Amino acid sequence: MPLGTLDRTAPPLFNQGQSALSKLIFFGALSLFLMVADARFHLVQPIRAAVGAVLYPVQWLALKPVQFVVGGSRYFEDLQTAQRNEEEARKALMQQAERASQADTLAQDNARLRALLELRQTTQAPGRAAEVLYDAADPYTRKIVIDQGLTHGVAAGSPVIDADGVLGQVTQVLPFTSEVTLVIDRDLSIPVQNTRTGVRSVAFGDASAHGAGLELRFMAANADLQEGDLLSTSGVDGVYPPGLPVAKIERIERRADSAFARIYCVPLARVTAARYVLVLAPTGAPAAPPAPAAPARGKKPEPKPAAKADKADKKAAERAR
Amino acid sequence: MIKRPGQQQLLLPVSPLFMWSSLVVALLINMIPIGRAAWMPDLLALAIVFWGVHQPMRVGIGAAFVFGLCMDVHQASMLGQHALSYTTLGFFAITIHRRLLWYPVASQALQVLPLFALSQFIEVVTRMIGGGIFPGWWVLASPVVEAALWPLATALLLAPQRRTPEPDENRPL
Numbered sequence: 001m002p003l004g005t006l007d008r009t010a011p012p013l014f015n016q017g018q019s020a021l022s023k024l025i026f027f028g029a030l031s032l033f034l035m036v037a038d039a040r041f042h043l044v045q046p047i048r049a050a051v052g053a054v055l056y057p058v059q060w061l062a063l064k065p066v067q068f069v070v071g072g073s074r075y076f077e078d079l080q081t082a083q084r085n086e087e088e089a090r091k092a093l094m095q096q097a098e099r100a101s102q103a104d105t106l107a108q109d110n111a112r113l114r115a116l117l118e119l120r121q122t123t124q125a126p127g128r129a130a131e132v133l134y135d136a137a138d139p140y141t142r143k144i145v146i147d148q149g150l151t152h153g154v155a156a157g158s159p160v161i162d163a164d165g166v167l168g169q170v171t172q173v174l175p176f177t178s179e180v181t182l183v184i185d186r187d188l189s190i191p192v193q194n195t196r197t198g199v200r201s202v203a204f205g206d207a208s209a210h211g212a213g214l215e216l217r218f219m220a221a222n223a224d225l226q227e228g229d230l231l232s233t234s235g236v237d238g239v240y241p242p243g244l245p246v247a248k249i250e251r252i253e254r255r256a257d258s259a260f261a262r263i264y265c266v267p268l269a270r271v272t273a274a275r276y277v278l279v280l281a282p283t284g285a286p287a288a289p290p291a292p293a294a295p296a297r298g299k300k301p302e303p304k305p306a307a308k309a310d311k312a313d314k315k316a317a318e319r320a321r
Numbered sequence: 322m323i324k325r326p327g328q329q330q331l332l333l334p335v336s337p338l339f340m341w342s343s344l345v346v347a348l349l350i351n352m353i354p355i356g357r358a359a360w361m362p363d364l365l366a367l368a369i370v371f372w373g374v375h376q377p378m379r380v381g382i383g384a385a386f387v388f389g390l391c392m393d394v395h396q397a398s399m400l401g402q403h404a405l406s407y408t409t410l411g412f413f414a415i416t417i418h419r420r421l422l423w424y425p426v427a428s429q430a431l432q433v434l435p436l437f438a439l440s441q442f443i444e445v446v447t448r449m450i451g452g453g454i455f456p457g458w459w460v461l462a463s464p465v466v467e468a469a470l471w472p473l474a475t476a477l478l479l480a481p482q483r484r485t486p487e488p489d490e491n492r493p494l
Contacts, residue, residue, distance in 0.1 A: 020415045023381065023412070031401035032405065047400065048394055055391055
């Protein structure tokens, strides 16, 4: 019998290394430690970055077939679709043309008035375009991954917007990619202002599994809110520039047994279908919000700068009531 | 040589290159972004259990842990979640490897189902404690799909070791 057909080494009966149970205990404890370090103390960023860098070629390879299929289907898109898209784009352009022509004048007026009132000037945050690589497959959170990372100069905490509104916030920066937590994620809270009344509040992601919406919590049942109200960023957090559209109020449930109304909102950004997004630089210091038309009565809950600390927000909101 | 019941032929020794590349390919397939469906089978878990059962000396708990970390970073989930689940899978695969291969393949699939269910359970529990949303009852379908893929994995991954025997007088097998 030729030697090549069998394992030539003797069966290592006496040399099996550590027992399986001790390995299980060791690696189980290690993963528990990693989980606690990640969820509670945020210590594992270097490990994540290192593994992410090593994994990047494999991810790139895995993306190729999907990009090929998507690109191919777009290539064979029919003429009708293209014409319809063009028509829509023209309509949108017409609608914006009038406002655009006024925008320069308004901006100058605004700057002069702000100087007059000695308010802080609102700064234009520089943006950086990015492409959405994939929806994170983790079914427990709502995140997307974009193709700009540490090497491109993306900083953690940067707001991310698309053509229609705020998409989310960069929560994890890897060397070549970044993770963006969407506004509909349960852990993300975003300070908003009702554009109709000027009332400030905090919008939280919907906690249910398939909910693709936001929720305004701790709003009194008799608060002046209507279905269809537009919510934009208030800018008090120092992360999001003020005035970006976030969501629209879809449904208000006022219940007799609760002092608070349940307010459901739909995000304006195309959170699950965005292809190209803009990563803004975080504004840093809390910027002056645009002067509210009707000042809200009493003190409104002012969120903490870190948009993730929703527990602190909750407490602040309850104290303010 | 004792043949197991139902075993047609003796297998050739496994090629380590094929074994590791099959694990990497499973990782690659897991990474293809085809949406976020909770019932999607975790092919990497399947491959880890498969090689843990067939080659317990080569693919062990440490490898499972490292692959778990890769999945965690890719999925942007809590670091250590997949690592813990795959570590447990690796341990139980090694625990049952002596017994499992004496059964026909369909019965094997039934017996690995609790393993996949346990790993899914670990992931759900760690995420619920860690503050994730409940992904819906479709997560229960994922272990079933993985177990149903076991016969396919057996056919595919053992194929290189089942090369056509060429019996002659000197080599009757």
